[in-house]
Amino acid sequence: NSVTVLAPATVANVVCGFDVLGFALGAPYDTMTLRLTSQPGVVIINKDDYNLPTEPRRNVAGAALLALLRAVSEPIGFEVEIAKAIKPGSGIGSSAASAAGAVVGANALLDNRFTQAELVEFATYGEEVASGVRHADNIAPCIYGGVTLIRSTEPLDIIPIPAPPLYVTVVHPQIEVKTSDAREILKKQVPLKDAIRQWGNVGGLIAGLMKGDYALIGRSLEDVIIEPVRSILIPGFAEVKRASQEAGALGGGISGSGPSIFMLSQHETTARQVEAVMQSVYHGLGIDFHTYVSTIN
Numbered sequence: 001n002s003v004t005v006l007a008p009a010t011v012a013n014v015v016c017g018f019d020v021l022g023f024a025l026g027a028p029y030d031t032m033t034l035r036l037t038s039q040p041g042v043v044i045i046n047k048d049d050y051n052l053p054t055e056p057r058r059n060v061a062g063a064a065l066l067a068l069l070r071a072v073s074e075p076i077g078f079e080v081e082i083a084k085a086i087k088p089g090s091g092i093g094s095s096a097a098s099a100a101g102a103v104v105g106a107n108a109l110l111d112n113r114f115t116q117a118e119l120v121e122f123a124t125y126g127e128e129v130a131s132g133v134r135h136a137d138n139i140a141p142c143i144y145g146g147v148t149l150i151r152s153t154e155p156l157d158i159i160p161i162p163a164p165p166l167y168v169t170v171v172h173p174q175i176e177v178k179t180s181d182a183r184e185i186l187k188k189q190v191p192l193k194d195a196i197r198q199w200g201n202v203g204g205l206i207a208g209l210m211k212g213d214y215a216l217i218g219r220s221l222e223d224v225i226i227e228p229v230r231s232i233l234i235p236g237f238a239e240v241k242r243a244s245q246e247a248g249a250l251g252g253g254i255s256g257s258g259p260s261i262f263m264l265s266q267h268e269t270t271a272r273q274v275e276a277v278m279q280s281v282y283h284g285l286g287i288d289f290h291t292y293v294s295t296i297n
């Protein structure tokens with residue numbers, strides 16, 4: 001009685017949609033195998049060398065499963081094997097993949113008794129372990145797939161957004177940016193003129209995705225509130241963005257709270273050129289990096 005789940009990387013915020021937009025990537029993804037046990041509680045087996053905690057309360061997948069088990073009346077438990085391909089701290093939803101994959105697998109073993117929205121709710125307890133905040137902008141796309149809008153967190157209101165084919169190029173420079181630090185430095189007040197520009201862009205991006213209007217998607221990928229503050233934490237950010245757009249990318253920005261940067265392209269050939277541009281920027285800076293080319297999935 002076991003199930004294997006592939007939990008994809010995700011990009012939160014999508015430039016203008018801080019804490020409300022996110023999308024799932026085709027790759028990379030974590031591979032998780034869950035077994036139902038008659039022993040109540042959770043057992044975590046890490047199949048990689050990231051030294052992640054195995055105590056369930058301190059483990060992202062463990063905390064998510066404990067939240068799910070609180071909603072189950074039978075005396076059951078889960079054993080989870082986690083093989084992470086998404087590096088912790090990369091900014092492409094590594095913790096969300098563990099939390100979301102765990103509850104999706106558990107739900108399959110329980111004959112899908114919970115809704116996707118309930119699974120998102122359980123998985124946010126995992127995010128809390130990782131960053132102190134129960135944000136769902138990585139978890140929602142990880143569970144629903146594609147692009148999701150979190151219209152409200154209290155109560156949770158998740159809207160899947162249809163999107164045209166889009167290629168995604170991601171570069172993960174090997175520097176550390178903690179989500180908690182990247183949130184701490186944000187301004188708590190937003191000037192009205194910036195708020196107006198930002199919600200114009202969020203509306204434009206959603207409309208562009210739903211209409212399949214690539215030009216509208218491109219000009220809506222602008223963030224006047226978060227990016228100016230956070231981008232100083234990421235060496236090479238401005239250059240990657242400028243050179244990627246010169247190479248034909250529609251636009252892009254910081255993935256989640258960084259340090260990864262993502263760019264969207266209409267065509268795969270452009271996405272590959274953008275990858276070359278990113279590689280040349282980080283070679284030039286002498287910073288180790290990984291790149292990924294995938295699709296919104």
Ligand code: HSE
Pocket residue numbers: 012013018019020091135137138179182183256257
């Ligand atoms: N929306 C969150 C942030 C995502 O940008 O802080 C963190 O992964």
